Amino acid sequence: MKLYTYWRSSAAYRVRIALDLKGLPREDAPVHLVRDGGEHRRPDYAALNPQRLVPTLVLDDGTVLTQSLAILEYLDETHPTPPLLPADPVARAQARALAQAIAMDIHPVNNLRVLNRLADQFGADAAAKAAWYRHWIAEGLAGVEALLTRTPATGAFCHGESPGLADVCLVPQVYNARRFEVDLSPFPTVARIDAACRALPAFQSAAPEAQPDAG
């Protein structure tokens, strides 16, 4: 499988973790989102991914898959061991809700294209963009912390005792929080689970700094 990725993209980071957790070899094709106005804007990449976003996963038969959460569900359906989701429908819904509280309610609002638009439309400088970024991470992680602490399903990881879909989304978001110097002390469960994940080889090999295109 060929993964079009950018080292600092949270969405690509999620898919790298899942592939590495499942022991699936990935051939990485870096797409630099900043250099030369963004390689994701080139026509050859847009032909592959009309939304001009990373990641894109190309299967060995040439099938093109986009959208990180859709790719994660595909990987779990076709390579079920180790599972990213539990078996029970209610448990699956709760694990997915945690993943989506991050992937839908925090990350899209802080995406690079949104920060660029704040600059273009409102003249936001670096400080204003950082304030925007931190606002949504803090509000979002407060919701995630509350979801985690209210259910006994939370274990060493977001759902039970092995890493899954929500953890795959959580770690890239906490990476961003640290990068923007967000105080994590109000979110002790989030911080504990993030640390447990980052102790695992799959989360280490998928980390931004471990990628060949980092820097």
Add this chain to the structure above:
Amino acid sequence: MKLYTYWRSSAAYRVRIALDLKGLPREDAPVHLVRDGGEHRRPDYAALNPQRLVPTLVLDDGTVLTQSLAILEYLDETHPTPPLLPADPVARAQARALAQAIAMDIHPVNNLRVLNRLADQFGADAAAKAAWYRHWIAEGLAGVEALLTRTPATGAFCHGESPGLADVCLVPQVYNARRFEVDLSPFPTVARIDAACRALPAFQSAAPEAQPDAG
């Protein structure tokens, strides 16, 4: 099942469509997002949904589910007829990617809380907020149109000849586009599918104007 809903919420609208498509009775509990500073901010609602977002679905045994896409997957797993997703893993991934291109890349950036933040942080007035809104709908629907036109899987609906997960997300987004007077002529496939959906009873009974709390 009890659905905490707001007539104009796209996320609640998605769940209403799915429940009505599957013929599942819904007991609606309106949560007014604007009146009195927002009923979603009240402690009793926050206890149910720590993210203070709609929808929330409470099952007959009291189980609380949040996040619209997680709820849609739950409904499809527990009430599989008619299905919201196809059976083949690649087809499922492509249908989910379409749904997420809307639910992750358009809607979160245009949510009411984001528009409020633009006003608070950047002093955005109604015209600036409308420009922001239209920008993301136009960019997002261009991506959705391109995804739809490049695959033969697109039929009368987003995936094949019956409405599914992507349609459930598309119609509320096109409703918002019309509300903000976005020109839909660059997106003929989107417009065609939206019209096909809105001809169906489930999409009509779930529409914002058909809700008791509309107005």
